Amino acid sequence: MPADISQLFEETYRELRPRSDVPELRVEFFGFANINNTIRLREGKLLVRVSDLLEGAPDYVLKAIAHILLAKMYRRPVDRAHALRYRRYVSAQHMSRKAHLVRQMRGRKRIETAQGRIYNLESVFDDLNVRFFHGLLARPQMTWSRDHARNSLGHYDPAHNTIVVSRVFDSPRVPLYAIEYLVYHEMLHLRHPVKLRGSRRLVHPAAFREEEKLFPHFKEAQEFLKRLGTLD
Numbered sequence: 001m002p003a004d005i006s007q008l009f010e011e012t013y014r015e016l017r018p019r020s021d022v023p024e025l026r027v028e029f030f031g032f033a034n035i036n037n038t039i040r041l042r043e044g045k046l047l048v049r050v051s052d053l054l055e056g057a058p059d060y061v062l063k064a065i066a067h068i069l070l071a072k073m074y075r076r077p078v079d080r081a082h083a084l085r086y087r088r089y090v091s092a093q094h095m096s097r098k099a100h101l102v103r104q105m106r107g108r109k110r111i112e113t114a115q116g117r118i119y120n121l122e123s124v125f126d127d128l129n130v131r132f133f134h135g136l137l138a139r140p141q142m143t144w145s146r147d148h149a150r151n152s153l154g155h156y157d158p159a160h161n162t163i164v165v166s167r168v169f170d171s172p173r174v175p176l177y178a179i180e181y182l183v184y185h186e187m188l189h190l191r192h193p194v195k196l197r198g199s200r201r202l203v204h205p206a207a208f209r210e211e212e213k214l215f216p217h218f219k220e221a222q223e224f225l226k227r228l229g230t231l232d
């Protein structure tokens with residue numbers, strides 16, 4: 001860890017709150033599964049965790065993170081220049097490659113690939129996103145399952161922000177509308193997080209079910225899936 005990351009946070013704190021004393025700060029790099037940064041205030045101490053994927057990032061990036069986290073903590077507007085610098089850096093190719101490698105090293109069992117023999121899941125997602133969601137959904141990791149599972153045709157894994165689709169769909173015998181429906185269903189999970197009612201988990205709340213019916217080949221797709229297996 002560079003000796004001066006705490007210093008960057010102190011400086012930034014003074015910029016945002018010039019009239020307050022800088023609280024005790026603990027900044028550490030932390031091995032999140034994804035690029036993630038967190039800040040908490042506990043017993044007057046600021047505890048900051050910066051993704052270890054950003055270890056070695058240039059100072060202007062760390063400075064941007066300090067600004068974003070502290071602004072969030074103290075409900076100040078986030079400076080657009082900082083937000084932009086941070087986003088650009090994180091989305092840069094080398095970062096995503098590094099993140100990908102680290103995920104693999106951390107022993108994720110999944111072999112991730114969106115490109116199948118017939119269908120590319122990323123293209124399916126992008127196309128549906130434009131047609132039904134005004135292009136507003138951020139694409140999660142899209143991957144075919146490793147085997148031809150029929151007990152789970154598709155699911156969204158929020159912990160890894162991944163949509164997994166069973167390989168049984170990657171076949172010329174599967175019509176496009178069927179795989180589109182499957183991905184559409186999982187995209188609705190991105191829009192409708194699981195709700196709790198008492199101790200019951202509402203995985204497919206009423207609003208989800210209504211929106212699902214808007215899919216043009218809803219009935220046919222459901223019939224097709226029934227013959228194959230189940231959908232989470």
Ligand SMILES: [Zn+2]
Binds near residue numbers: 185189204232
């Ligand atoms: Zn579902």
